[in-house]
Amino acid sequence: MTFAATQRSRSEDRRISPVFWVLLAILGTSGWAVYAGYGNASFGVFLFVVAGWMVSLCLHEYAHARTALHGGDLTVGAKGYLTLNPLKYANILMSFVLPIVFVILGGIGLPGGSVWIERHRINGRLKHSLISAAGPLVNLVCAALLLVPIGAGWLDDPSVHAVWRGQELVVSPLALALGFLGMLQLSAALLNLLPVPGLDGYGVIEPWLSYRARRAVEPFAPYGMLAVFALLWQPEVNRFFFDTVYGLMDLFGVDEAYALFGRELFTFWKG
Template sequence: MTFAATPRSRSEDRRISPVFWVLLATLGTSAWAVYSGYGNARFGVFLFVVSGWMVSLCLHEYAHARTALHGGDITVGAKGYLTLNPLKYTNVLLSLVLPIAFMILSGIGLPGGSVWIERHRIQGRLKHSLISAAGPLVNLVFAAALLVPVGAGWLDGSDLHATWYGYELPYSPFACALGFLGLLQLSAALLNLLPVPGLDGYGIIEPWLSAKTRRSVEPFAPYGMLAVFALLWQPEVNSFFFGIVHDLMGLFGVDTDYATVGRYLFSFWKN
């Protein structure tokens, strides 16, 4: 009886959550609507970007958990982290609601999601670094998947054109939506890779620091993200940061106008 229950329990721990399937369905449906011109384009872009952002958060945290599982933390399955269910994160408000709200208000992709990894179960500094690096890597891959079709010109032949304050532009709404969501992914990856306590960038280098250094930095971990938020509100820092993001978009051959128009369409409640 015990042996029969164990495999079933493991299967349930790794079964994809209905919540994630709903997010994927919303992403796919809104993508089709924007691409085909069905319904209100601006509201469609909003749904596409929000659902796409939430899907990326789920995949980001899944990457952390999956890497931790292979590193030795066998508890991540029982915690629900392998089901891609965002409601299983340690704090839904801080992990999902606030990042989405900040994205809507400021157009910046902030690191979100939070899974509790039992680090004492994992041996080896390299494994700890890989666990922290897995999440931002997902954002970079997601960004590439979004921006490559735009930069390659695969959407240039669309008969649908985005409108900007009443003026028709030579960009399709779907290409602009991809550009804006791609910008969010790049900004999230860059922010998360900063070597600031509380972010994945610090998690990558932390195992290689001395015990004394880690102890001295530990009290500042809860405030690292707040410090980044405060800096991003400074015009000079914000301009410098997005200059880097725009340069990265240029590597994919994507003009920043796509992201600018995408954000305009996304903010359907304005203008």
């Protein structure tokens, strides 16, 4: 293979996928429609949140892959992980289908993720920890980008008001959509950072554990996420978790009502 061919191959490995551009187009178009009051606001909020959630999942996985690339795993490019194409991930069900289903059914940001990192190519415990932490950090950045405009008052005094159960609210439907999507980002980050086998939080601390501890925990990794969600079904745990999420929203100056009303608009099939 010539040098030019090698460079072209690397460029193709990192070229943004048309699938991701389509998701961005849906996100931008639905966001404009909701803000301008064009079409059905509730369905527009649904499209905006689903598209935004999928974009954030792509960015989450990209962050893992990009950090792994700089850490020493040069195979992530050939696997298509740097193209932001969700169809390239190892497990579409875990990465996208289930997270979207959980958003629709329960309003919880399910931590997905299936980029296959060849860890043996990476030297240094800190590099391994950073690879695992990169995804949840992206969710935190997304949450800040979504919530800051609300807390800063950039969407105050809107020309188009949200309508809930026949009552007009003095708030933009886009602000409610941003609040709900921001809440999902925070919940995903918190869940993913739990030091539970199978989640990114455990991946952060795993390199620093002894070999014996890692071997003892390894059989439980496939069930870690299931255990977390079983706990979240417990009313006391669920209340504590969401109180924490809403407390983080409050740090941005955003009341939990934005997320709650945003979720009501999101579930357009109920209205």
